[in-house]
Amino acid sequence: MKSLSELREEIDRIDREILALLNRRARLAQEVGEIKKKKGLPFYVPGREAKILSKLEEINQGPLPPESIRAIFREIISACRALEEPTKVAFLGPQATFTHLAALKHFGTSSDLRPMDSIQEVFDEVEKGRVDYGVVPIENSIEGIVNYTIDMFLDTDLKISGEIFVSVNLHLMSKEAELSKVKKVYSHRHAIAQARKWLSENLPKIEVEEVSSTAKAAELASREPGTAAIASEAAALLYDLNILAKNIQELSKNFTRFLVIGKTDSEFPSGRDKTSVMFSTKHVAGALFKALQPFAVYDVNLSKIESRPTKKKPWEYVFFVDIEGHRKEDRVAKALEELKETCSFFKILGSYPAGFKE
Amino acid sequence: MKSLSELREEIDRIDREILALLNRRARLAQEVGEIKKKKGLPFYVPGREAKILSKLEEINQGPLPPESIRAIFREIISACRALEEPTKVAFLGPQATFTHLAALKHFGTSSDLRPMDSIQEVFDEVEKGRVDYGVVPIENSIEGIVNYTIDMFLDTDLKISGEIFVSVNLHLMSKEAELSKVKKVYSHRHAIAQARKWLSENLPKIEVEEVSSTAKAAELASREPGTAAIASEAAALLYDLNILAKNIQELSKNFTRFLVIGKTDSEFPSGRDKTSVMFSTKHVAGALFKALQPFAVYDVNLSKIESRPTKKKPWEYVFFVDIEGHRKEDRVAKALEELKETCSFFKILGSYPAGFKE
Numbered sequence: 001m002k003s004l005s006e007l008r009e010e011i012d013r014i015d016r017e018i019l020a021l022l023n024r025r026a027r028l029a030q031e032v033g034e035i036k037k038k039k040g041l042p043f044y045v046p047g048r049e050a051k052i053l054s055k056l057e058e059i060n061q062g063p064l065p066p067e068s069i070r071a072i073f074r075e076i077i078s079a080c081r082a083l084e085e086p087t088k089v090a091f092l093g094p095q096a097t098f099t100h101l102a103a104l105k106h107f108g109t110s111s112d113l114r115p116m117d118s119i120q121e122v123f124d125e126v127e128k129g130r131v132d133y134g135v136v137p138i139e140n141s142i143e144g145i146v147n148y149t150i151d152m153f154l155d156t157d158l159k160i161s162g163e164i165f166v167s168v169n170l171h172l173m174s175k176e177a178e179l180s181k182v183k184k185v186y187s188h189r190h191a192i193a194q195a196r197k198w199l200s201e202n203l204p205k206i207e208v209e210e211v212s213s214t215a216k217a218a219e220l221a222s223r224e225p226g227t228a229a230i231a232s233e234a235a236a237l238l239y240d241l242n243i244l245a246k247n248i249q250e251l252s253k254n255f256t257r258f259l260v261i262g263k264t265d266s267e268f269p270s271g272r273d274k275t276s277v278m279f280s281t282k283h284v285a286g287a288l289f290k291a292l293q294p295f296a297v298y299d300v301n302l303s304k305i306e307s308r309p310t311k312k313k314p315w316e317y318v319f320f321v322d323i324e325g326h327r328k329e330d331r332v333a334k335a336l337e338e339l340k341e342t343c344s345f346f347k348i349l350g351s352y353p354a355g356f357k358e
Numbered sequence: 359m360k361s362l363s364e365l366r367e368e369i370d371r372i373d374r375e376i377l378a379l380l381n382r383r384a385r386l387a388q389e390v391g392e393i394k395k396k397k398g399l400p401f402y403v404p405g406r407e408a409k410i411l412s413k414l415e416e417i418n419q420g421p422l423p424p425e426s427i428r429a430i431f432r433e434i435i436s437a438c439r440a441l442e443e444p445t446k447v448a449f450l451g452p453q454a455t456f457t458h459l460a461a462l463k464h465f466g467t468s469s470d471l472r473p474m475d476s477i478q479e480v481f482d483e484v485e486k487g488r489v490d491y492g493v494v495p496i497e498n499s500i501e502g503i504v505n506y507t508i509d510m511f512l513d514t515d516l517k518i519s520g521e522i523f524v525s526v527n528l529h530l531m532s533k534e535a536e537l538s539k540v541k542k543v544y545s546h547r548h549a550i551a552q553a554r555k556w557l558s559e560n561l562p563k564i565e566v567e568e569v570s571s572t573a574k575a576a577e578l579a580s581r582e583p584g585t586a587a588i589a590s591e592a593a594a595l596l597y598d599l600n601i602l603a604k605n606i607q608e609l610s611k612n613f614t615r616f617l618v619i620g621k622t623d624s625e626f627p628s629g630r631d632k633t634s635v636m637f638s639t640k641h642v643a644g645a646l647f648k649a650l651q652p653f654a655v656y657d658v659n660l661s662k663i664e665s666r667p668t669k670k671k672p673w674e675y676v677f678f679v680d681i682e683g684h685r686k687e688d689r690v691a692k693a694l695e696e697l698k699e700t701c702s703f704f705k706i707l708g709s710y711p712a713g714f715k716e
Contacts, residue, residue, distance in 0.1 A: 007390050012410070014383045015431070018376060019414050022430065025372045026422045032365050052370070056377050064384045068437035071467045072380065073373070075433050079426035094591030095526065098454045104462075109429045115527075115591055117601055168453065169473075233452030233473060243475055 022076065029080035037084075044087055044132060046161050046260070047268030047326075049077055050353030054271055067358045078108020086112040090125040091135040093117060102164040102258040103135040123152050126261055133161065134261040140168070140254075149259065150308055150320055153278060153349055160276050160350035162260030165357045170195060170214075170249040173241035174221055174228035182206065182244070186217035187230035191249075195230050198248035255357055265350025269326035274303065274354050276322050277336065280345040287342075288319065294338035295323065298331040318345070326351040380434065387438035395442075402445055402490060404519050404618070405626030405684075407435055408711030412629055425716045436466020444470040446489040448480045460522040460616040461493040481510050484619055491519065492619040498526070498612075507617065508666055508678055511636060511707055518634050518708035520618030523715045528553060528572075528607040531599035532579055532586035540564065540602070544575035545588035549607070553588050556606035613715055623708025627684035632661065634680050634707040635694065645700075646677065652696035653681065656689040676703070684709040 002010075036043055053073055057066045081087055091103040093115025103113050114131060116122045122134040137146045152158075170191055174182055185203065187195070189210045199208065211217050215238075217229035222239035229235070236243050266273070281287035295302055304322040325332040327348055340346045360368075394401060411431055415424045439445055449461040451473025461471050472489060474480045480492040494507045510516075528549055532540055543561065545553070547568045557566065569575050573596075575587035580597035587593070594601050624631070639645035653660055662680040683690040685706055698704040 002389065004390060004393050007386050007393070008406075011383055011386050011390075012413070014379050014386070015410060015414060016417065018379050018383070018434070019418060019427065021372050021376050021379070022427070023418070023420060023422055025369055025376070026420075028365050028369050028372070030421060031360065032362065032369075035362050035365070048366075052373060055370070056373060059374065060377060061381060062384075063388060063441055064381055064437055068433075068440065068468050069377065069380070072430065072433045072437060075426075075430045076376070079422055079430060082426065083421055094595055096454060096456045096459050096592070101454050101458070101462075104459075105467075109463075110426050117594075234454075236475075237452055 022079075025076070026080050026083055030083055033084035042264065043081060043084055045268055046266040046353055047270045047273075050266070050270035050272065051268070052077070067356070070356065070358075074105075074108050075110070078110040082110035086110060087133065088112045088114065088131040089133045089135060090114050090116050090122045090131040092119055092122055092137065098166050098168065098256055099135055099137055099258060102137075102166045102256075105166065106135065106162060106164045106258075106260060107133070119146075119148050119152060123156055123158060123261065126158055126263070127156060129263075132262065134158075135164070135258050136261065138163075138257050138259045140256045147308065150306065153320075153347075154318065158261045158263065159265040160259050160352050161262045161264065161266045162352045163274065163355040164258040164260065165255045165355045166258065167357070168232050168254050168256050169247045170230055170254055171233060171236065171243045172198075172228050172230055172245040172248055173218060173236040173239075173243050175225060175241060176228070176244070177242055179203070179244050181226060182228045183226040184209065184224075185228050185230065186211050186220045188212065188214050188217065191217075191230045191254075194249040194254060197250060198245070202245065257355070260352070265348075266352040267328075269328050269351070270353040272354050273326035273329075273351050274322055274324060275327050275332060275336075275351040276320065276349040277339070278318055278320050278345075278347045278349055279339065279343040280318050281342065282344055291319075291339055291342045292321075294335040297338075298335040300325055300332055300335045320349075324354075380437075383434070384438050384441055388441055391442040400622065401439060401442055403626055404624040404711055405628045405631070408624070408628035408630065409626070410435070425714070428714065428716075432463075433466050433468070436468040440468035444468060445491065446470045446472065447491045447493060448472050448474050448483040448489040449493040450474060450477055450480055450495065456524050456526065456614055457493055457495055457616060460495075460524045460614075463524065464493065464520060464522045464616075464618060465491070477504075477506050477510060481514055481516060481619065484516055484621070485514060487621075490620065492516075493522070493616050494619065496521075496615050496617045498614045505666065508664065511678075511705075512666075512676065516619045516621065517623040518617050518710050519620045519622065519624045520710045521632065521713040522616040522618065523613045523713045524616065525715070526590050526612050526614055527605045528588055528612055529591060529594065529601045530556075530586050530588055530603040530606055531576060531594040531597075531601050533583060533599060534586070534602070535600055537561070537602050539584060540586045541584040542567065542582075543586050543588060544569050544578045546570065546572050546575065549575075549588045549612075552607040552612060555608060556603070560603065560606075615713070618710070623706075624710040625686075627686055627709070628711040630712050631684040631709050632680055632682060632712050633685050633690060633694075633709040634678065635697070636676055636678050636703075636705045636707055637697065637701040638676050638703040639700065640702055649677075649697055649700045650679075652693040655696075656693040658683055658690055658693045678707075682712075 092099040095115050119136050125131045126134040136149045138149050184207045186209050214231035218231040218235035218239045221227045221229035281291050301324040306320045307317045450457040453473050477494050483489045484492040495504045496507050542565045572589035576589040576593035576597045579585045579587035639649050659682040664678040665675045
């Protein structure tokens with residue numbers, strides 16, 4: 001058995017080897033950068049980066065888990081890319097918010113992250129070319145879609161080049177200082193569902209009322225004595241509530257999803273992609289059903305469908321659909337082609353590597 | 359000249375080598391963990407980690423800059439440490455705040471970060487052994503010290519094992535929508551000093567008034583038409599102000615400093631350390647001057663001195679001093695020994711690797 005100091009010497013030796021390889025990798029990345037500059041190619045190729053990560057995960061024999069490999073290589077890739085010029089990323093600010101965490105998680109610490117005051121401003125910065133990418137929230141696994149972001153895609157030609165998940169914990173909060181004083185619990189029905197086990201074990205005989213959002217629940221709890229809300233810490237802070245129990249959601253975590261927007265999508269399939277499309281059908285019975293048929297025919301999974309009224313005509317809807325697969329995959333391309341034919345309006349928002357829930 | 363695909367193949371080869379080395383390093387770290395477990399030694403040794411980083415920076419020949427090397431190895435070390443068990447860290451919550459960013463920056467993404475409701479709760483969690491470390495704000499380069507954290511050290515025997523810096527940008531904000539409407543600017547004097555150049559170039563004839571904090575400035579700007587504040591984005595959000603100009607501070611950035619607290623300090627000198635001590639002198643003229651004399655004699659730099667009234671006697675003060683160097687360095691040890699002799703109360707809060715402002 002080796003001694004502590006022998007093991008440490010070996011670790012130091014390995015670290016020096018890793019350092020040398022990192023710098024060799026960086027020099028190669030610089031050469032890649034020069035070629036790209038000459039040819040006018042983009043520096044950041046999300047599909048290639050996702051593929052690098054997924055290939056490494058495949059051959060990874062451990063003991064390091066895939067999420068650690070991803071975290072380490074995200075920093076390596078971010079650092080090599082920054083040698084050319086740090087990737088400029090606008091995000092919905094202020095600093096130190098969930099969107100900031102999402103941008104860090106995706107682009108690494110060696111990027112130039114710039115907080116913006118509004119989702120609109122993030123889109124503007126990307127459109128005007130002042131930044132390379134933007135990061136905006138798109139949905140929360142509890143509250144659902146961020147309509148403002150969805151609507152922006154109606155007014156712009158920007159594409160989606162990535163998605164990011166960041167976990168958000170749920171807590172029981174109240175103006176009351178003790179759990180025994182709580183006679184009623186408010187929350188969004190998804191949050192209630194996620195906390196059902198905890199509620200049945202800890203507050204079995206308490207009335208539970210569904211409201212439109214966890215923020216609304218927190219607001220009600222701040223006004224009505226004897227009530228509590230299931231919501232995030234941010235809500236507890238905003239409405240000055242006491243957190244009576246932490247992390248009461250089931251194992252399936254609560255995530256907020258963010259989109260990376262840019263002038264192009266992720267053209268290069270990574271092998272684990274999603275594609276987002278936007279379309280309108282004629283306002284006739286069964287139109288949506290018919291529109292979605294190609295996905296069934298070509299065995300393409302729908303991971304999400306949302307509808308939003310258009311601003312132009314009453315009762316005219318735009319549908320936003322996320323599907324599994326890349327637009328360059330055969331079955332996906334065929335399904336999209338057929339869908340397009342049934343639509344009065346059709347736009348591919350982009351194909352991009354699927355995010356990791358971790 | 360190599361082609362794009364040749365370069366990429368080479369990068370992929372290097373990535374596979376790095377992956378293999380990472381897993382070899384992880385296995386060695388596991389062996390270290392087993393020995394430590396047998397001997398009852400702590401898993402996290404901040405001094406050793408800082409030394410690993412500083413040695414790598416020394417031999418680093420580039421092109422990767424030192425801050426990228428630090429960011430990559432912080433994730434490597436975090437991942438290897440987590441194989442034994444993720445380091446449990448309590449931080450002042452909620453999630454997605456500057457303290458969360460600080461904890462991530464220091465402990466990496468492979469650690470178990472737990473948001474707490476108050477600074478007191480962070481200290482409690484560490485004292486009760488429910489987490490390994492805590493992260494709390496200690497001072498902002500503009501507003502100064504966080505008194506609550508300072509006071510906690512009077513009531514606890516916890517030690518300081520690290521410090522972390524996170525940068526915070528300054529903006530001009532107002533209820534007005536245009537800069538031309540601004541007739542007066544409020545801010546803390548440090549923020550005004552940092553923005554002097556911008557003010558003289560952009561608002562040369564405007565009255566500037568010093569107030570106690572940037573938050574106070576933002577509050578005043580939210581109530582008085584025609585005024586603006588220099589403050590952080592968080593303040594703009596809180597008081598619903600328009601940001602009229604971004605990042606108006608000088609190059610010297612505005613940082614918030616955080617402390618890592620634990621049951622022990624960083625015993626192992628890293629070569630680039632600080633030491634924090636706390637002491638009271640007798641209430642006689644010249645007592646503080648006399649107390650500080652040993653630092654001059656032994657050539658020890660003071661990087662900060664703060665005083666706080668004790669809760670026990672009026673006019674009795676406790677001083678908090680940060681010095682450069684580790685308590686195990688000869689000149690530091692001697693200076694502290696002599697200081698101790700002149701004090702009615704004396705406590706070493708800990709020696710720890712100095713943080714990086716980046």
